[in-house]
Amino acid sequence: MSTPLDSFLAELRPLAIAAANGSPEPPADAADLLARARRFGDPGVTACALVTLGHAHQHIGALDEAQAAFRAAAPLYAQAGDDRACTEAQVELGYSHYAAGEYPRALAAWLDSLEQVRARRDLHHGTRIYLGVGKVYYALEDFTSALRYHELALQLVRGLDTPKLCCEVLINIAGDAYRMQHFDRALRALAEAGELLAGAVSNHVWEAEVESYLGLIHFARGEYPAAREKLDSAFAIHQENQNLWGKSHVLLALGRTHARLGELSRAEACLTSADELAGQARLTSVSREAAALLADLAIRRGDHAAALRHYKHVHALAAGDETVPPALHLGRQVGERLRQAVLRLRMENARRRLAGQPGGLAAQNRESANSP
Known part of the structure; x- marks a missing residue:
């Protein structure tokens, strides 16, 4: 017999999937879903509604509100014992900071979840972290490093049955290659992404x-x-x-x-x-x-x-x-240089932790591929 919670989840889940795929409900409707979710007192259900609300806010550029929703969802997923969903909320928080141009905070959110990702050999979220680090390099206009990380992400995702994530990586590779004027590589990536969007993947933003x-x-x-x-x-x-x-x-x-x-x-x-x-x-x-x-x-x-x-x-x-x-502009410029210096140091630490250490995800993936 269906319970009120079952009925609510049947309503929430497709809306959550649509939101994660770039087509969320308006924030007011998502906020109403959250209010209804909270009445059940289930931390996992409330967290799912919070992530849905986060996507709704991010879709219209309300990034502070999106970050607050993603940040609130992570500990609720942990309370519910859903480690993968907790990591997903943390990764989404990083992407929201990235969208706001807050690159050190984006890196911090991703690196906070990296140890758990590596311990679980979670190639899905490892790919998303590689993808995010590549995006930060792209934002810093280091397109060579961006493409390198995105190609690493593509290597990881090839071992997974996740056409959605593969499509996202391919579109980012196309962006890097376009900026480097490697148009043939960009077109190959776009052609493969287009095939996925014509079949298994539905995402209007990526289309x-x-x-x-x-x-x-x-x-x-x-x-x-x-x-x-x-x-x-x-x-x-x-x-x-x-x-x-x-x-x-x-x-x-x-x-x-x-x-x-x-x-x-x-x-x-x-x-x-x-x-x-x-x-x-x-x-x-x-x-x-x-x-x-x-x-x-x-x-x-x-x-x-x-x-x-x-x-x-x-x-x-x-x-x-x-x-x-005008006298304050120089101070702002110096502050920005310092921020960039700190960011580049964090990027180097991230590079070492992601790829340079024994047991890193890339190494784990190669070991898995070579094992009998």
Whole structure:
């Protein structure tokens, strides 16, 4: 006989899976699920609802709220005795810090769970940690190291029956290879990811990313009409899925593409929207690039007042705050250099712990592959 808890779990589980696959319910609906989950007093059920809420917040760029939800879920999973789900919540917390540009915190969240991952020979979460470390290198524009870690992640995931994780790794490899102008490697990875998305994997965010990278490769090769077509396709997917982060990035790329095609009004509309959406999602780098491109467009049409306005916006974004006195900017720059130095030290420690020590996951995987 079905209990109220059974009925609730039948409702929650598909929503949790959809949220983990990039299509969460709105945060208000996810918060209602959490309130209902708490009434059952089951720590595992409450943790599942918290992770679902975390994905819902992250989808719209509410990263502080997402981090709070993931952070609260981990000890509840531990209380419920679900070690794998606890690790998953910690890994998701790391990814949320990564999305916020908080790279030392992202690394700390992943490394906190690394010992348990290695002890369990948990190649799934080991792959996710390699993937995350590669993402941090990507954010630091060390694309060679990013690609190396993502290729290691691909080696690990090949031994697992996890098409979803394999697809995610392939898309990250495509991003690294694109930035290194290794377009053939990027296209191979995108083709394999596209096959997975056409079959076993359902994730609208990744579908849009594949289209977006194809558009960016066309753009890099000077194939602007083809780039516009692929980027339009990516934007349509993000629009239907209401992905703020994705829409901001694609609109920026579309603005560049329209400008190259001489479609200046469309370029301006795309870049203005990219700046607005990026502001909502706290994507400062996207806003800064959009404002710089808007300034260039204003100069092309002879509107120097508009160009000056956009350049002021660029400088305000670069400074982080228009009201900060110039004398404090040097201190902020020095602080950033120190932060980067600390981060690189942590990255080196992470590299040693992930790959350089006997018994590391990569070594374990090779031993398993070579064992009779």
